[in-house]
Amino acid sequence: MADLSLLLLLLFPSIFLLHSLYRRLRFRLPPGPRPWPVVGNLCQVKPVQFRCFAEWAGSYGPIMSVWFGSTLNVVVSNSELAKEVLKEKDQQLAGRHRSRSTAKFSRDGQDLIWADYGPHYVKVRKFCTVELFSPKRLEALRPVREDEVTAMVESIYRDCVYPVNSGKSLVLKKYIYAVAFNNITRLSFGKRFVNSKGITDKQGHELNEIFEKEFDFDSSFMIVAEHIPWLRWMFPIDEKKFVELEARRDRFTREIMEEHTLARRKSGGAPKQHFFDALVTLKDQYDLSEDTIIGLLWDMLVAGIDTIAISVEWAMAELIKNPRVQRKAREELDRVIGTQRIMNEPDLSNLPYLQSIVKESLRLHPPTPLMLPHQPNENVKIGGYDIPAGSVVHVNVWTIGRDPQVWENTTEFRPERYVEEDVDMKGHDFRLLPFGAGRRVCPGSQLGVNLVTSMIGHLLHHFEWAPPKGVSGKEIDMEETPGLVTYMRTPLEAVATPRLPEFLYKRTAADL
């Protein structure tokens, strides 16, 4: 028995070694750091992966092979190659790589984010474009966005004028995250789970717990086992925990479904604008299964909350570091809006400098620096190299946004660059790709831009922002957390000084 175990222990690594060697010899793969046997480059990759890949691209070039165990990852780091991946070879590269946990949660890609490219994907994507993210629905949801942004202003005002808080710094993430969370949950489920005093109800706690637990499955051991299949028996997925969590998620969603059915009956079936209503009323027309409905609702939370909160936190950090830009933005706001009313979304088209601030911040700090992992469905060539089907392709949009070949003074925060040259950021200009491009471009980009711009506009119009006492702008920590999305490593702290008449700090509540 002991002999058999030893044999198996030697056999599995040998098979994988031979398999990797065969792939490396059969294909002309992009260059990259020398992989170690079995683990590949897993031990060399630093936790903040996009920075590590940017450093390696300096040695190996703009297309690079990185081995995570036996999985080949191809990292692309310039705008020409990004164009090849996201435009010229878009169809062949529109698949998604699913980890064991994302495969479980998406029920093998029954949602949108983790779906393979194919008929299911095309159907669900069409539903999202035509129904959920249509300009009409986005406009109908505007009161909710404005409600949440003004609630943020009211809450910051309350905290900073409180006598014992005078001159003290606030942790911005708390306020920003609340706007993102309330907005996306209201948009998805049609409910606010937090009352006006900031107290989260029972369902809200349940939602938060399910949401947090989804990410617990990605521990470092699980990640190693993810890429070294023969180690998986040592780190099996905790099936029981997964089943429990899925059941909780289903129960939560069904409970809300029942509440809506009752409310609809009472109101005589009057249509509502939130996604839940659209999903339930249009499910037969679009042939959407219950798994797809639940998957889509949770996709919105996963993709929409952190990305918005991250974008605003980084932009505010840059504005506090660059008082000149902050002053100029405020001058624009005072010129266009004045000081006797608050900003609203239709004002945004008259605030080009504010819009440029958002672009400049997303160039330097894209919330998903490696986008989401793409996967070729067949062997494909990129930059003249072979990329085998089933490998994982990443576009390092963080490196592209800082490429000295296409950007002047790359690390300087200078929104004026977009006044000198208009640069699209929604997938048409491959130098600036915070939302990706092509078939899998972010469907929530317009919603994201509206909310992020509106939040920054309100924060600047209502308050002056400075670093905490005794700290200079230069000392703000501009490093990121590791992960698929990148928050500031040290949450931003700042002192807010109100600057408008008191009556403009009230929330304008709205119902859906």
Ligand code: HEM
């Ligand atoms: C500033 C905010 C946002 C940024 C920077 C952002 C960025 C991205 C990126 C880079 C991708 C991957 C593109 C690719 O794989 O090629 C993506 C996909 C996606 N995003 Fe966003 N996003 C934002 C906001 C939102 C919001 C608010 C929602 C929805 C409420 C959303 C929903 C999605 C979905 C569903 C996908 C998957 C699309 C697919 O696979 O076809 N995003 N986003």
